[in-house]
Amino acid sequence: MSHQPVAVVGIGQTHHKKRRGDVSIAGLVREAASRALEDANMDWGDIDAVVLGKAPDLFEGVMKPEMFLADALGANGKPMFRVHTAGSVGGSTGIVGSHLVGAGRHKRVLSVAFEKQSEGNAQFALGGGKGGSIGAGGAFAPFIRAYIRRSGAPEDVGWKVAVKDRQNGAKNPYAHLKLADITIDKVRESPMMWDPLHFLESCPSSDGACAVVFTDEDGGKAASKPPAWVLATAMKSEPSTFAGRDPVSPLGAHMCSAEIYKQVGITNPREQIDCAELYVPFSWYEPMWLEAHDIAAPGDGWRMTADGDTELTGSFPVNMSGGVLSSNPIGASGLLRFAEAALQVRGQAGDHQVPDAKLALAQAYGANAQFFAMWAVGSSLDPLG
Amino acid sequence: MPRSENDIAIVGYAISPMLRRTDQTETMMMLPVVAGAIKSAGLTKDDIGFTVSGSCDYLSGQAFSFVSNVDAYGAWPPINESHVEMDGSFALYEAFVRLLQGDIDTALAAGVGKNSNSDPSTLYTIEMDPYYLTPLGADPWSLHALQYRALLDSGKTTERDVAELVARNRASAKENIHAQVSGDYDVDELLAADYIRTPLRRHDLPPITDGCAAVVLARGQKAYELCERPAWITGIDHRIEPHLPTLRDLTTSVSTTQAAKGAGLDAGPVEVAELHAPFSYQELILAESLGLDADTQINPSGGALAANPVMATGLIRIIEAAKQIIENGKRRTLAHTTSGPCLQQNLVAILEGDE
Numbered sequence: 001m002s003h004q005p006v007a008v009v010g011i012g013q014t015h016h017k018k019r020r021g022d023v024s025i026a027g028l029v030r031e032a033a034s035r036a037l038e039d040a041n042m043d044w045g046d047i048d049a050v051v052l053g054k055a056p057d058l059f060e061g062v063m064k065p066e067m068f069l070a071d072a073l074g075a076n077g078k079p080m081f082r083v084h085t086a087g088s089v090g091g092s093t094g095i096v097g098s099h100l101v102g103a104g105r106h107k108r109v110l111s112v113a114f115e116k117q118s119e120g121n122a123q124f125a126l127g128g129g130k131g132g133s134i135g136a137g138g139a140f141a142p143f144i145r146a147y148i149r150r151s152g153a154p155e156d157v158g159w160k161v162a163v164k165d166r167q168n169g170a171k172n173p174y175a176h177l178k179l180a181d182i183t184i185d186k187v188r189e190s191p192m193m194w195d196p197l198h199f200l201e202s203c204p205s206s207d208g209a210c211a212v213v214f215t216d217e218d219g220g221k222a223a224s225k226p227p228a229w230v231l232a233t234a235m236k237s238e239p240s241t242f243a244g245r246d247p248v249s250p251l252g253a254h255m256c257s258a259e260i261y262k263q264v265g266i267t268n269p270r271e272q273i274d275c276a277e278l279y280v281p282f283s284w285y286e287p288m289w290l291e292a293h294d295i296a297a298p299g300d301g302w303r304m305t306a307d308g309d310t311e312l313t314g315s316f317p318v319n320m321s322g323g324v325l326s327s328n329p330i331g332a333s334g335l336l337r338f339a340e341a342a343l344q345v346r347g348q349a350g351d352h353q354v355p356d357a358k359l360a361l362a363q364a365y366g367a368n369a370q371f372f373a374m375w376a377v378g379s380s381l382d383p384l385g
Numbered sequence: 386m387p388r389s390e391n392d393i394a395i396v397g398y399a400i401s402p403m404l405r406r407t408d409q410t411e412t413m414m415m416l417p418v419v420a421g422a423i424k425s426a427g428l429t430k431d432d433i434g435f436t437v438s439g440s441c442d443y444l445s446g447q448a449f450s451f452v453s454n455v456d457a458y459g460a461w462p463p464i465n466e467s468h469v470e471m472d473g474s475f476a477l478y479e480a481f482v483r484l485l486q487g488d489i490d491t492a493l494a495a496g497v498g499k500n501s502n503s504d505p506s507t508l509y510t511i512e513m514d515p516y517y518l519t520p521l522g523a524d525p526w527s528l529h530a531l532q533y534r535a536l537l538d539s540g541k542t543t544e545r546d547v548a549e550l551v552a553r554n555r556a557s558a559k560e561n562i563h564a565q566v567s568g569d570y571d572v573d574e575l576l577a578a579d580y581i582r583t584p585l586r587r588h589d590l591p592p593i594t595d596g597c598a599a600v601v602l603a604r605g606q607k608a609y610e611l612c613e614r615p616a617w618i619t620g621i622d623h624r625i626e627p628h629l630p631t632l633r634d635l636t637t638s639v640s641t642t643q644a645a646k647g648a649g650l651d652a653g654p655v656e657v658a659e660l661h662a663p664f665s666y667q668e669l670i671l672a673e674s675l676g677l678d679a680d681t682q683i684n685p686s687g688g689a690l691a692a693n694p695v696m697a698t699g700l701i702r703i704i705e706a707a708k709q710i711i712e713n714g715k716r717r718t719l720a721h722t723t724s725g726p727c728l729q730q731n732l733v734a735i736l737e738g739d740e
Contacts (some may be wrong), residue, residue: 252463
């Protein structure tokens with residue numbers, strides 16, 4: 001959709017942990033950004049503009065932190081932009097950065113997203129700051145129960161997602177949770193948090209950051225490592241709640257992916273897309289998003305999970321990185337999805353690489369399952385050609 | 386006349402009443418303003434290709450405050466939408482860049498701030514570096530008193546010059562229906578007021594304002610379909626400076642000069658400049674950093690001293706500069722917006738009307 005082609009030529013992320021007490025917030029974002037610049041074979045001076053994304057400022061208790069982070073991100077004398085679109089913000093941060101290049105405003109743009117949840121109280125902030133929070137799990141569990149009732153999915157589908165994503169995460173050197181020995185039994189026997197979600201079906205709370213360097217067509221072709229080409233971007237929003245809305249399979253989610261498929265020329269996403277990073281903070285969101293993004297037919301998403309199709313070696317791998325279930329620095333979680341999709345088509349995903357991935361999809365969602373950000377990236381500008 | 390399909394103009398706008406305190410929610414404040422801006426461009430909500438707003442959770446007093454604001458857009462069926470934790474002028478910047486992708490030809494940008502919820506002297510301490518400055522209680526009054534002192538010590542101005550500037554802005558604001566503070570003031574009486582932080586007096590501070598604003602942008606030929614005399618955004622750029630005030634020369638604004646160059650100010654004179662100077666003396670720093678001469682009329686609206694709904698104040702500067710073209714027939718105007726302590730971040734837009 002961009003006016004001119006945009007390439008991802010640098011990707012960096014921190015080691016995500018429960019508490020990164022070894023660095024300040026500035027140190028955390030600089031760690032990710034430095035790795036992205038190194039990957040792009042660039043220096044701070046090569047960057048023309050910086051875009052910063054994070055979830056609510058109340059998470060760390062710093063208002064508009066991009067102000068004090070300008071120094072750490074080498075932004076002085078440059079444009080610095082701050083995005084906040086709830087849980088989808090990491091995705092939006094990538095999209096806004098890519099648009100700055102796509103519009104011809106800048107040649108090289110650095111998008112950075114972070115959350116340092118150990119410096120605040122995310123549960124307090126998730127409840128609107130008034131402390132009366134039911135938590136994200138409490139908000140989404142009713143949608144999940146409705147999905148199970150509608151689809152007739154067996155109860156072990158959620159457990160399988162929890163196991164699969166943690167096994168993938170164990171292959172990712174940056175992942176927060178490394179639970180290589182996780183089993184279905186361990187998930188089932190872990191404490192019930194928000195029925196039907198057990199403890200091990202829930203995302204962790206992480207400190208972490210992710211950074212992506214964008215450049216134009218010439219820059220992409222001249223890059224020292226293979227680029228990922230941004231083939232399509234889309235953002236959709238809908239109201240939090242009203243009787244005409246289906247929060248289990250939101251219209252905005254369907255529209256967002258439909259726009260991506262149209263831009264890329266995808267007519268059969270299940271067959272044409274090689275792998276996907278979907279924002280799955282609670283296990284059951286894997287089958288729910290497979291349906292809401294029309295990768296699976298309504299009521300059939302859980303069959304893909306149950307049949308092992310979404311495993312790293314399956315026919316449609318989902319969350320190769322280990323996903324949000326393995327690392328969840330909230331503001332960065334969306335950009336981590338977008339970055340993993342790009343790593344896959346660049347062939348740079350290491351032990352969690354899907355062989356010969358040419359076209360990858362990434363998604364992030366936010367608030368009451370009402371904000372959606374997506375992109376598709378390819379190993380070439382025409383991976384379906 | 387026809388400009389290229391990549392040229393983008395302001396074709397509609399709306400500004401809310403500027404109030405010291407409202408009991409409305411942000412969503413309630415935005416609803417008539419968003420509807421008004423869309424209507425002023427002769428459109429309906431379904432015609433808008435992209436919507437983006439700027440607001441601040443800490444001003445609203447709760448996390449995710451902008452989430453309910455999508456109700457003000459009538460976001461059903463779902464819409465293309467984004468949000469920045471920045472002034473609405475930066476939302477306009479995102480809308481500008483979004484339009485340049487070429488697939489849509491209209492966009493709405495808004496800014497909203499319910500500033501009555503908080504006490505600025507405590508709230509803005511957490512906008513500072515959380516490890517070194519916030520624990521010291523580095524509040525805006527103290528920081529800006531230091532900046533004002535540095536300006537006085539540089540010999541560039543006097544307290545009387547600044548008091549005259551305040552009186553001029555408040556007098557200009559008498560003609561502005563969106564002003565919260567306006568009227569005729571005697572300079573000697575202003576100078577007789579006590580300091581709140583030497584050399585800052587209360588009249589050097591912006592008022593605390595609840596308010597919002599919205600604009601409709603259109604790309605290419607669409608702008609002529611929606612507006613008789615579109616205000617073309619011929620240049621827009623923004624820059625940031627080091628956060629620590631001690632790392633900057635506070636008597637000048639390097640990032641404003643950089644942004645003005647990027648926006649193409651050098652190409653010719655501007656008849657009107659709407660400068661976002663929340664603290665009175667900052668207007669002088671900005672005028673010098675922009676190289677404005679006596680022929681440029683500064684802040685006919687009264688500026689941020691007349692009304693300061695933080696998160697919309699900057700967007701209102703752009704609207705005021707656009708009104709000069711759309712309604713007053715001016716040829717070339719400038720809008721400036723700022724964010725952060727002591728003018729840390731600055732945006733400059735150049736607006737032009739057709740010959």
